[in-house]
Amino acid sequence: xxxxxxxxxxxxxxxxxxxxxxxxxxxxxxxxxxxxxxxxxxxxxxxxxxxxxxxxxxxxxxxxxxxxxxxxxxxxxxxxxxxxxxxxxxxxxxxxxxxxxxxxxxxxxxxxxxxxxxxxxxxxxxxxxxxxxxxxxxxxxxxxxxxxxxxxxxxxxxxxxxxxxxxxxxxxxxxxxxxxxxxxxxxx
Amino acid sequence: xxxxxxxxxxxxxxxxxxxxxxxxxxxxxxxxxxxxxxxxxxxxxxxxxxxxxxxxxxxxxxxxxxxxxxxxxxxxxxxxxxxxxxxxxxxxxxxxxxxxxxxxxxxxxxxxxxxxxxxxxxxxxxxxxxxxxxxxxxxxxxxxxxxxxxxxxxxxxxxxxxxxxxxxxxxxxxxxxxxxxxxxxxxx
DNA sequence: GTCTATAATCGGATAGAC
DNA sequence: GTCTATCCGATTATAGAC
Numbered sequence: 170x171x172x173x174x175x176x177x178x179x180x181x182x183x184x185x186x187x188x189x190x191x192x193x194x195x196x197x198x199x200x201x202x203x204x205x206x207x208x209x210x211x212x213x214x215x216x217x218x219x220x221x222x223x224x225x226x227x228x229x230x231x232x233x234x235x236x237x238x239x240x241x242x243x244x245x246x247x248x249x250x251x252x253x254x255x256x257x258x259x260x261x262x263x264x265x266x267x268x269x270x271x272x273x274x275x276x277x278x279x280x281x282x283x284x285x286x287x288x289x290x291x292x293x294x295x296x297x298x299x300x301x302x303x304x305x306x307x308x309x310x311x312x313x314x315x316x317x318x319x320x321x322x323x324x325x326x327x328x329x330x331x332x333x334x335x336x337x338x339x340x341x342x343x344x345x346x347x348x349x350x351x352x353x354x355x356x357x
Numbered sequence: 358x359x360x361x362x363x364x365x366x367x368x369x370x371x372x373x374x375x376x377x378x379x380x381x382x383x384x385x386x387x388x389x390x391x392x393x394x395x396x397x398x399x400x401x402x403x404x405x406x407x408x409x410x411x412x413x414x415x416x417x418x419x420x421x422x423x424x425x426x427x428x429x430x431x432x433x434x435x436x437x438x439x440x441x442x443x444x445x446x447x448x449x450x451x452x453x454x455x456x457x458x459x460x461x462x463x464x465x466x467x468x469x470x471x472x473x474x475x476x477x478x479x480x481x482x483x484x485x486x487x488x489x490x491x492x493x494x495x496x497x498x499x500x501x502x503x504x505x506x507x508x509x510x511x512x513x514x515x516x517x518x519x520x521x522x523x524x525x526x527x528x529x530x531x532x533x534x535x536x537x538x539x540x541x542x543x544x545x
Numbered sequence: 546g547t548c549t550a551t552a553a554t555c556g557g558a559t560a561g562a563c
Numbered sequence: 564g565t566c567t568a569t570c571c572g573a574t575t576a577t578a579g580a581c
Contacts, residue, residue: 172564172565186459187378187459188376188378188457188458188459190375190376190378190379191378191379191459191460193555193556193557194556194557194558195555195556195557203565204565204566204567205557205558205565205566205567206564206565206566206567207564207565207566209557209558209559210564210565211564214557214558215556215557215558261456261457262517265514265517265521266457268449268516268517268520268521269376269449269454269457269517269520270376271374271375271376271379272379274520274523280521280523283521284521284522284523287517287518287521287522287527288521288522291518291527308541310537310540310541311534311537311538311541312533312534312537314530315530315531315533315534315537316534316537316538317530317534318515318518318527318530318531318534319511319530319531319532319534319535319538320534321514321518321531322510322511322512322513322514322515322517322518322527322528322531323507323510323511323514324510324514325510325513325514325517325518326453326509326510326511326512326513326514326515326517327506327510327514328456329450329453329456329457329475329510329513329514330475330479330506330509330510330513332456332457332462333453333456333468333471333472333475333476334472334475334476335462335468335472339475339479339506339510340510342502342503342505342506342507343503343506343507343509343510344507345500345503346499346500346503346504346505346506346507346508347507347538349498349499349500349503349504350499350504350507350535350538350539350542351538352498353496353498353499353541353542354538354541354542360546360547381573381574381575382574382575382576383573383574383575391547392547392548392549393547393548393549393575393576394546394547394548394549395546395547395548397575397576397577398546398547399546402575402576403574403575403576
């Protein structure tokens with residue numbers, strides 16, 4: 170792997186683990202096996218490197234979400250596939266966790282990929298709920314954009330509960346509860 | 358207010374705003390209007406002060422949640438009161454945000470109040486769901502502990518969505534979606 | 546109890562040699 | 564492209580005077 174690649178991957182790992190505030194250029198260099206001069210040759214500084222890392226992480230998240238959401242089946246089945254897909258629950262969401270980073274939220278450029286990813290996800294889920302309504306799979310009492318927000322929030326909040334308790338059980342419970350609520354709102 | 362009090366309050370503010378990793382003793386001293394010597398006289402160091410701050414924040418959160426959950430009414434009404442209570446949405450949850458702080462999660466003593474608060478909340482909500490089931494207000498197909506986890510996760514995740522988009526709308530949407538799902542699962 | 550002095554290490558870079 | 568040197572302020576304290 171090239172040096173810029175290793176630097177980006179190292180930054181991705183550290184941002185996930187420790188957040189933006191908790192990640193120093195020095196730590197990135199060590200993880201990447203690159204010197205200071207090397208890092209500052211390829212990137213303007215910490216924000217520049219973080220931007221590259223965040224953009225890539227956001228793209229990957231979108232791709233893996235789409236892999237679950239794009240399957241054939243009823244709305245419930247597709248939402249279920251998304252909710253039950255494999256996750257590194259105790260590490261948290263590599264995109265969502267950035268919202269608790271004050272320096273990321275304060276910087277429009279760093280926040281943009283985070284916002285876009287979560288917005289895209291909500292839109293994608295809303296469309297699926299809408300389809301489910303049209304096909305008579307889901308109650309027309311449900312507002313697609315609202316249910317989509319509930320689904321994404323349950324996942325993001327599930328990470329919080331899991332990390333607080335040090336166990337994935339709370340995440341799984343939240344997801345099962347949501348699926349139960351969706352099940353009794355349709356003809357599935 | 359006494360100096361120790363001011364130090365604890367300053368720490369609470371900064372932990373909420375910037376997290377544990379992003380909060381320095383110096384910043385605490387400035388916010389509290391106290392000198393270095395003063396801070397180290399009253400507290401052993403940053404972790405000690407953070408522990409006092411986190412414990413107090415956890416207690417307050419419990420009290421304000423109980424104020425909403427303890428009202429008279431159906432299960433749906435009490436859950437609704439909790440979900441719709443006033444919140445500083447864009448600041449996030451002062452307890453939940455700590456789960457994304459690596460140094461808090463790594464320290465059992467700092468993590469304990471966070472875990473206890475969220476566990477208590479889940480238990481409290483589960484009992485309310487259970488009551489609702491027994492009274493015929495909620496479907497017996499719902500598992501109380503799971504629905505409780507879904508409710509807490511929706512709130513915690515709602516903060517994530519709101520902060521990502523810079524608007525409270527996403528939080529409100531998630532909550533309304535959850536309430537709609539709960540509504541169609543009972544006789545309310 | 547509070548203040549000032551001191552200190553070792555880290556954070557986030559810039560400059561210039563190779 | 565990568566390395567080493569250098570820089571200045573921040574971090575997280577400790578020691579001792581007042």
